[in-house]
Amino acid sequence: xxxxxxxxxxxxxxxxxxxxxxxxxxxxxxxxxxxxxxxxxxxxxxxxxxxxxxxxxxxxxxxxxxxxxxxxxxxxxxxxxxxxxxxxxxxxxxxxxxxxxxxxxxxxxxxxxxxxxxxxxxxx
Amino acid sequence: xxxxxxxxxxxxxxxxxxxxxxxxxxxxxxxxxxxxxxxxxxxxxxxxxxxxxxxxxxxxxxxxxxxxxxxxxxxxxxxxxxxxxxxxxxxxxxxxxxxxxxxxxxxxxxxxxxxxxxxxxxxxxxxxxxxxxxxxxxxxxxxxxxxxxxxxxxxxxxxxxxxxxxxxxxxxxxxxxxxxxxxxxxxxxxxxxxxxxxxxxxxxxxxxxxxxxxxxxxxxxxxxxxxxxxxxxxxxxxxxxxxxxxxxxxx
Numbered sequence: 291x292x293x294x295x296x297x298x299x300x301x302x303x304x305x306x307x308x309x310x311x312x313x314x315x316x317x318x319x320x321x322x323x324x325x326x327x328x329x330x331x332x333x334x335x336x337x338x339x340x341x342x343x344x345x346x347x348x349x350x351x352x353x354x355x356x357x358x359x360x361x362x363x364x365x366x367x368x369x370x371x372x373x374x375x376x377x378x379x380x381x382x383x384x385x386x387x388x389x390x391x392x393x394x395x396x397x398x399x400x401x402x403x404x405x406x407x408x409x410x411x412x413x414x
Numbered sequence: 415x416x417x418x419x420x421x422x423x424x425x426x427x428x429x430x431x432x433x434x435x436x437x438x439x440x441x442x443x444x445x446x447x448x449x450x451x452x453x454x455x456x457x458x459x460x461x462x463x464x465x466x467x468x469x470x471x472x473x474x475x476x477x478x479x480x481x482x483x484x485x486x487x488x489x490x491x492x493x494x495x496x497x498x499x500x501x502x503x504x505x506x507x508x509x510x511x512x513x514x515x516x517x518x519x520x521x522x523x524x525x526x527x528x529x530x531x532x533x534x535x536x537x538x539x540x541x542x543x544x545x546x547x548x549x550x551x552x553x554x555x556x557x558x559x560x561x562x563x564x565x566x567x568x569x570x571x572x573x574x575x576x577x578x579x580x581x582x583x584x585x586x587x588x589x590x591x592x593x594x595x596x597x598x599x600x601x602x603x604x605x606x607x608x609x610x611x612x613x614x615x616x617x618x619x620x621x622x623x624x625x626x627x628x629x630x631x632x633x634x635x636x637x638x639x640x641x642x643x644x645x646x647x648x649x650x651x652x653x654x655x656x657x658x659x660x661x662x663x664x665x
Contacts, residue, residue: 325494325496325498325620326495326496326497327494327495328494345467348619385528385637390529391491391492391493391494391529391621392493392494392495392529392530392531392532393528393529393530395494395495395496396495396531397494397495397496397497397518397520397533398496398497398518399518399520399533400495400531401521404440408429
């Protein structure tokens with residue numbers, strides 16, 4: 291009886307996960323400013339590429355998520371000048387921030403999928 | 415006098431021997447006239463000029479029928495789905511939340527090398543051979559004779575949605591408050607006719623993914639991008655044969 295219940299629960303959980311689309315993975319941060327939906331994955335940077343915390347924190351990014359997007363200079367122009375992501379994404383260490391836009395820009399669609407919301411944008 | 419079927423079957427075939435030469439001549443003339451219409455007037459002439467007159471990738475054109483001949487070039491590589499275009503469009507053109515004049519499609523390829531998704535902005539293609547205007551029973555949707563924009567006369571729309579069925583680009587929705595089908599008109603009433611040079615979507619795009627252009631001007635950026643062979647330019651659903659005026663490219 292217990293086993294049946296568990297199976298049903300497990301199936302229900304799978305179903306819910308299925309209809310809400312891809313969930314936000316642990317360590318994923320989605321910036322919403324200055325444009326909606328830019329993903330940063332700790333998993334890709336730390337686990338897959340073996341980067342240390344110190345390589346970004348606290349010089350390029352503060353430990354608290356999403357503080358960078360409150361700055362006026364959190365822009366593509368600034369990235370191309372070597373700030374924020376642009377410190378590594380310069381076409382030398384990592385792919386240039388001027389290329390492969392939709393690698394990081396998951397857009398409104400991506401934001402909604404990841405968070406399971408229909409929210410269009412967040413304005414400060 | 416009523417002639418029954420059995421009477422017809424029993425009657426003698428008159429043959430062709432007794433038809434006067436005048437009657438023969440009349441008959442042949444009629445046939446030639448009909449054939450002539452098809453050969454010279456409509457079918458052949460339409461086929462022979464279609465490649466010259468209507469833009470499409472691959473068969474580059476010699477002239478464009480409208481002045482200005484509005485068009486749009488979309489660079490897929492630059493689209494980041496920020497949807498500022500959608501927002502600007504909705505605010506400019508009174509588009510309700512349940513509908514859209516332009517939207518962004520997403521294509522994902524999990525196992526792609528490098529970038530794994532791309533965004534494809536779509537809107538009315540303002541086709542040179544639109545299906546929507548052909549099937550509209552009241553001419554509520556029509557092609558503007560000067561600039562080629564596919565427009566709506568909402569007062570004539572009866573909401574039959576034939577145009578929606580006919581459109582290969584899903585570019586139409588039913589506007590419940592207007593009680594009529596609504597669609598992109600390149601911001602003609604809201605911006606172009608008021609002297610603005612760009613559509614709201616192109617103006618709002620932060621990455622230059624959308625460029626509004628004029629194919630009747632060889633100096634225009636869109637004209638120049640479409641009329642070159644180094645970089646691929648294409649249209650969506652070319653096989654629909656509607657000769658769209660919205661072109662796509664990458665990088």
